[in-house]
Amino acid sequence: MAWNSHRLAPAPGSLLCRLDAVPDGACREVKYGADENAFSVLVWRQGAEVHAWVNTCPHFSLPLNSRPDEFLLLPGERVMCAYHCAVFRLHDGVCTEGPAQGMGLDRVPIEVAGGEIRVGEG
Amino acid sequence: MSTQTVQEPVVQASPASNQTGYRSFTLGGFNFSRDEYFVRVKWEAKGQQMTHIVSADAFLRAMMRDVAWGFFYGWVNFDAVVGTRNLYGRVEVYCGTYHPSYKDKGLDRVETFDTPLVMATFKAIMADWTNTGFDPFAAPEETGTAWVGHKNGSNIVAVERERQACRRMPGLPGDAELRSDGNGYPVNRAFADVAQDAPVIKAEPGFEGEVHAINLFAYLSRSDVTWNPSVSSVCGRSLFCPTTEEYILPIKHGNDRVEWFVQLSDEIEWEIEDKHTGAPRAKVKMRPGDVAAMPADIRHQGYSKKRSMLLVWENATPGLPEMYESGKLKPYPVEF
Numbered sequence: 001m002a003w004n005s006h007r008l009a010p011a012p013g014s015l016l017c018r019l020d021a022v023p024d025g026a027c028r029e030v031k032y033g034a035d036e037n038a039f040s041v042l043v044w045r046q047g048a049e050v051h052a053w054v055n056t057c058p059h060f061s062l063p064l065n066s067r068p069d070e071f072l073l074l075p076g077e078r079v080m081c082a083y084h085c086a087v088f089r090l091h092d093g094v095c096t097e098g099p100a101q102g103m104g105l106d107r108v109p110i111e112v113a114g115g116e117i118r119v120g121e122g
Numbered sequence: 123m124s125t126q127t128v129q130e131p132v133v134q135a136s137p138a139s140n141q142t143g144y145r146s147f148t149l150g151g152f153n154f155s156r157d158e159y160f161v162r163v164k165w166e167a168k169g170q171q172m173t174h175i176v177s178a179d180a181f182l183r184a185m186m187r188d189v190a191w192g193f194f195y196g197w198v199n200f201d202a203v204v205g206t207r208n209l210y211g212r213v214e215v216y217c218g219t220y221h222p223s224y225k226d227k228g229l230d231r232v233e234t235f236d237t238p239l240v241m242a243t244f245k246a247i248m249a250d251w252t253n254t255g256f257d258p259f260a261a262p263e264e265t266g267t268a269w270v271g272h273k274n275g276s277n278i279v280a281v282e283r284e285r286q287a288c289r290r291m292p293g294l295p296g297d298a299e300l301r302s303d304g305n306g307y308p309v310n311r312a313f314a315d316v317a318q319d320a321p322v323i324k325a326e327p328g329f330e331g332e333v334h335a336i337n338l339f340a341y342l343s344r345s346d347v348t349w350n351p352s353v354s355s356v357c358g359r360s361l362f363c364p365t366t367e368e369y370i371l372p373i374k375h376g377n378d379r380v381e382w383f384v385q386l387s388d389e390i391e392w393e394i395e396d397k398h399t400g401a402p403r404a405k406v407k408m409r410p411g412d413v414a415a416m417p418a419d420i421r422h423q424g425y426s427k428k429r430s431m432l433l434v435w436e437n438a439t440p441g442l443p444e445m446y447e448s449g450k451l452k453p454y455p456v457e458f
Contacts, residue, residue, distance in 0.1 A: 025127075036359075036439060059287050061356050062438055066210035073127040074238060080128075082211040083438075084192030085241050099192060099284045 003054045003106040008032045008039035016043055016052060016110065016117040027071040027079065027090075029055060041108050043117060044090045046077060050117055052110045053093055057081040058103035064088075131242035135250075143273025145250050149243045150233040152215060156181075156251050158271050163204050165217050165231040172229060174203045174217055179262075179269045182251060183372035186258035189244050190285050190350055193237070195436065196443065197376025199421060202400050205373070206240065210443075213240040220376070222399050248281040259283065259347035261368040261429065287353040293336050300336060301344035310366065312429035313343035339386070342366055342431045349424075351434050361436040368429040374400075376421035378443040380455050381436060385412045388430030397421050408432075418446040419453035 003009060010016070010032050022028045022045040032039040040055035040063055055063050059081065065071050066082040074080055077090045086098035093105035109120035134148040146155035153164040161181040163174045184200035191198070193208035203221050207214035216232040218224025252258060254275030255268030268274070288298040301307035309316065321335040341354065342364055349371050351363030367390055375381075376397045383390075385408040394404040397419050406414055416422050424432075445451045 036441075058289060060353060060361060060438055061289065062359075063440060066440060070211070072211050072237065075130045080238060081192075082237070085237060086192075099190075099287060101284065103289075 003108055006039045006054075008037070010039070010041075010119045012109075012119050012121045014119045016041060016108075016119060019045070019050070019112060019115050019117055022050070022117075025073075027073065029065060029069040029071070042071065042079070042105075043110075044077075044079075046090075049091065050110060050112050051090060051093075052108040052117070052119075053088075053090075054106040054108060056106070057083065057086055057100060058095070058105070059084055059086050059098075059100040128236040128238055131236070131239040133243050133246045135246060138273070147243055147247050147250075149215060149240065150235060151231055152217065152233070154247060161251075163217055167218075167224075167229040167231055168227075170229070172217065172224075172231070176201060176204070178251065179256075179258075180372065182248065182256070182258045182269060185244055185248060186281060187349065187373050189241065189248060189281075190259075190283070193240070194375065195381070196378030197374075197397065197421060199374035199376060200372075201374070205376075207376075208378075209234065211237055213237050215240060220398055220400065245281075249276060249278060252277045252281050256280075258372075259350055261348050263368075283347070285350055285352065289356060291334055291336065291355050292341065294334055301341055307344035307346060309343050310345065310429060312368070313366075316340060316343035318343075338364060339431065342386070348429070359437060359439040361438050363434040363436055365432055365434060366429055367424060367426040367432055369426065371422075371424040374421045374423045377416050377418050379418050379437055379446060380453070381416040381434065383408065383414045383416065384433040384435065385410055386431035386433055388426065388428050390430055390432060391425045393423050393425070395421050415455050417454040418451070 016030050022043050025046055028043045030041045030043055042053045042055040044051050057064050062083050064081045072080040072082055078087050079090055080087045084099050086095050086100035088095050088105055093107055095101050095103050109122035111118050111120040136146045138145050142157050144156050151165050155162050156178050161176045161178050165172050188198045188206055193206055193213050197205055197207045199205035204217050212234050214232055214234050218230030219232045224230040253268050254277055256277055257265045257280040286298060290297055292298040293300045299305055316339050318340045320337050323333050323335055325333045345366040348368045351365035353361055353363050355362040387410050390408050392406040396403055403420055
């Protein structure tokens with residue numbers, strides 16, 4: 001299922017967040033919609049490198065975080081799903097450990113310009 | 123924002139014992155060791171050295187589920203004394219904390235760790251203590267007594283087996299495969315009489331390719347594990363986790379939410395206890411077609427004298443444990 005088929009997925013050009021809202025080496029959760037069915041995006045920045053992922057673990061389709069805007073970052077630019085311990089590389093979304101091996105996170109295309117991170121085409 | 127960065131987990135293990143060949147492991151204030159028959163868990167309380175002994179096969183079967191389930195929902199009691207509680211990002215490891223005889227005298231110990239450290243330590247224990255030929259997921263009749271004795275090789279393939287999970291339903295394009303002889307899932311000896319035919323789907327014009335169905339009984343008859351649910355349908359936060367059960371559920375699962383059971387075949391007897399004290403609460407015998415809701419304030423352990431099929435229905439809605447803990451939700455779904 002394409003990332004943008006979610007009914008609350010942001011349109012291309014939508015602002016995800018400002019670049020300086022994501023500290024170097026950290027993640028930020030950006031949500032579209034208020035309730036539990038909101039569309040959630042994980043934005044990760046390492047220096048000038050920025051990646052955005054649909055915040056859904058492909059294991060059980062749960063969010064990667066159990067508390068708002070709090071992610072478990074592991075050394076080596078990896079994130080661990082708080083629910084069942086699947087580990088994903090943040091630069092390509094590939095699951096390297098745990099119950100979602102062979103699967104990966106869905107990428108949200110982005111464009112970074114003028115200190116802003118916006119949803120890209122695709 | 124509160125990104126939690128955790129350290130690379132470092133497993134604390136001893137050299138292999140000259141006597142048994144097994145390593146011992148330290149996690150915080152807990153020490154885990156095994157010998158020919160038994161696992162010993164040690165901790166200090168009130169200046170005393172406490173020791174809890176568990177049969178090694180029971181311990182390995184329990185720890186295997188904890189690892190495979192990623193610490194599951196709530197409490198995974200290996201027995202009445204030792205276990206873990208999933209705090210979703212961190213894990214509590216305890217001895218005696220949910221056993222009044224220890225807790226009331228201050229002889230329990232509980233520590234909270236980053237999840238990766240507990241996972242790495244438990245995986246290292248499983249890898250070291252599981253001998254060749256012993257499969258902690260298998261029924262005793264299938265795997266025998268290879269767990270007994272000095273260290274004898276390993277069974278990494280068995281202990282690193284992951285729980286099967288689909289994104290929507292098995293058999294859909296790009297999703298988990300249906301089980302067959304060809305992909306290594308023969309029909310289990312207990313289900314030789316289960317029909318293997320597949321549903322015929324006749325969709326209305328315009329809906330071809332949008333309707334999917336499987337023979338769940340056939341799918342389950344080919345399960346190669348016990349007490350380890352597969353995820354066979356995901357719809358929003360609803361997870362259907364059907365499973366096959368034989369002998370004893372190796373852990374006492376303490377619920378942090380209501381968990382529904384639908385007995386699909388044969389029988390399971392359940393022992394229900396208070397989640398915090400272990401005080402007996404109920405005994406339930408489920409026969410085919412029976413439905414039970416395990417309340418959020420109990421722990422339960424099942425006994426299946428013949429391999430049986432059980433549908434476990436989980437509500438994976440984030441935030442549920444807090445709603446039950448705070449009393450916002452009652453621990454049971456219906457009042458009589």
